Amino acid sequence: MKATGKLLVAGLAAGSTLxxxxxxxxxxxxxxxELHTVLHGEERRYPWKYxxxxxxxxxxxxxxxxxLLHSFAPGASxxxxxxxxxxxAEQFRVYALDLxxxxxxxxxxxxxxxxxxxxxxxxxLKEAVxxxxxxxxxxxTGAYAVICAYRRPRLxxxxxxxxxxxxxxxxxxxxxLHRALKATLKAPxxxxxxxxxxxxxxxxxxYYDRQGYHNPGLITDQMVEYLSSSAHQEDSRYPAISLWSxxxxxxxxxxxxxxxxxxxxxxxxxxxxxxxxxxxxxxxxNPHIETYILDHSRQQLQDxxxxxxxxxxxxxxxxxxxx
Numbered sequence: 001m002k003a004t005g006k007l008l009v010a011g012l013a014a015g016s017t018l019x020x021x022x023x024x025x026x027x028x029x030x031x032x033x034e035l036h037t038v039l040h041g042e043e044r045r046y047p048w049k050y051x052x053x054x055x056x057x058x059x060x061x062x063x064x065x066x067x068l069l070h071s072f073a074p075g076a077s078x079x080x081x082x083x084x085x086x087x088x089a090e091q092f093r094v095y096a097l098d099l100x101x102x103x104x105x106x107x108x109x110x111x112x113x114x115x116x117x118x119x120x121x122x123x124x125l126k127e128a129v130x131x132x133x134x135x136x137x138x139x140x141t142g143a144y145a146v147i148c149a150y151r152r153p154r155l156x157x158x159x160x161x162x163x164x165x166x167x168x169x170x171x172x173x174x175x176x177l178h179r180a181l182k183a184t185l186k187a188p189x190x191x192x193x194x195x196x197x198x199x200x201x202x203x204x205x206x207y208y209d210r211q212g213y214h215n216p217g218l219i220t221d222q223m224v225e226y227l228s229s230s231a232h233q234e235d236s237r238y239p240a241i242s243l244w245s246x247x248x249x250x251x252x253x254x255x256x257x258x259x260x261x262x263x264x265x266x267x268x269x270x271x272x273x274x275x276x277x278x279x280x281x282x283x284x285x286n287p288h289i290e291t292y293i294l295d296h297s298r299q300q301l302q303d304x305x306x307x308x309x310x311x312x313x314x315x316x317x318x319x320x321x322x323x
Contacts, residue, residue, distance in 0.1 A: 035104055035229050039078060039085050039096055046097070046128045048120060051106025054078075055097035055128070059089035064157070065129045066092035066317065069121070070099065071139035071163075071299070072243050074199050074207055075227030077103030080138065083306035084313075091314050095129060099141070101239035102230070109235050112242040114250040117144045118151075125155040134317045138162040139299065140243075143252040146263075150255035158317055161265040163299045166278050169256070169285060172249035182245035185237065195237040201228050212300040214270040257285050264290045264316045268297030268304065290316065 037043065041056035056078065059066075066088060068081045078096040088094050098105040100120055101112060110116075121144055125133055134157050137145040142161040149156040174182070185191040197203070204227045209216050230236070242248050256263070265282055267275035279291040292312060297304035 033229060035077075035233055037078065037104060038082050038226070041085060041089070041094070041096065044128075046124055048100070048123060050100055050110065050116065050120075051108050053097055053100060053106070053120070053124065054104035055095055055124075056085070057093065057095055058085055059091075059093040061093065063091065063093040064317075065131050065133040066094050066313075067125065067129060067133045067135045068094065068096040069135065069137040069141040069145065070102070071141060072239070072248065073139065073212065073299075074204055074240070075229075075231035077230045079103070079226055079230065080300065080303065082303075084302055084310055087306075087310040088313060092134070092317070095133075097124065099239075101236065103233075107233060107235040107238070109238055111247070112239045113247055114144060114147075117141070117248075118148050121145060121148045122152050122155060126152075129155075132157040134158045134160065136160040136162060136313060138302070139165070140168070140248060143168040143250050146252045146259060147250065147255045149261045150259050153259075153261050156261045158262045158264065159259075160313060160317065161263065162302060163267055163271065164265055164278070164282070166273060166281050167249075169251065169253040169281065171251050172246050174246045178245045178247075182241055182247070185241045185244065191241075192237060195240060196232065199228070199231040199240070201225075204228060204231065208300070211272060212298055213304055214268065214296055214298045215304060218300075218304060253285055256282075259286060262290075263288070264292070266292050266294060266301060266309070266312065268299060268301040269293050269295045271298045292316075 037056065039056050041058035044055055044057060046053040046055060068078065068084065070076045070078055070080050077098045081096050085094050085096050099117060101107050132155060135145050142164040145159055149159055185195060201224050205219055205224050208219050213219055263286065267278055269275060275293045279293065282289050283291060294301045294305045294308055302309045
């Protein structure tokens with residue numbers, strides 16, 4: 001009887017804990033509120049096979065198209081281009097989109113993988129942009145852009161990689177630990193609670209302070225609030241689950257080596273990876289790549305050094321690059 005009583009107490013405690021977690025999860029999502037874009041452009045939606053893709057367009061209709069692809073950092077969305085879209089739109093027809101599962105785009109409950117985003121980029125360029133474009137891709141999305149450009153080069157005019165990691169040139173495969181992490185994060189209540197903990201305001205601020213910005217003063221309360229709201233939209237955890245479990249990882253070494261589309265790569269001087277070494281490695285893979293390092297910045301160089309970044313993109317996107 002004593003054992004039965006202990007089991008009953010333990011069961012009630014576990015049930016209470018799960019119930020509390022479920023209520024807290026619902027509270028966090030409700031407090032995230034409705035997300036609104038801060039960019040100034042024409043708001044549109046591209047209907048795609050897995051859901052609608054939110055994007056904005058700004059610039060003269062006949063100007064050369066330039067597409068901005070955000071990173072997979074926590075809370076990411078087209079918000080990261082808020083200092084870039086207006087200056088670039090003076091010269092280009094700029095498209096800034098929220099990738100599937102992020103920001104104001106649809107958040108389908110699916111197993112996200114690299115091929116989904118590679119297909120999305122190709123379809124978006126073909127059906128929404130409709131002309132060869134200059135594509136600016138940040139972080140991991142740069143690998144997807146390289147592979148897409150290798151497979152469908154007619155959709156691309158040039159490719160600008162922002163803070164591409166050397167790890168994108170290496171093989172990756174989920175191991176037992178990553179598969180266990182995925183299973184935990186996908187759990188209906190506990191997994192959602194763990195995701196909310198990993199994307200709390202404090203966690204977001206710490207992440208961007210550690211990896212994103214050389215100048216922590218740029219990590220404002222307003223920015224953290226927007227990132228938090230984006231990260232806690234309904235079903236926003238599923239792309240993060242695939243990212244953290246290494247299922248979004250891809251090796252772009254061979255496509256990059258064979259790529260005929262002109263490529264420019266940019267890094268921040270103070271990144272955790274050594275930018276000079278990253279530049280050397282990328283040029284070893286493809287000697288035609290142009291590389292640049294921006295001082296006083298880390299991974300969010302398009303924000304930290306917005307003026308220099310915008311000028312560099314305008315200049316190099318318009319220059320003739322010989323292959």
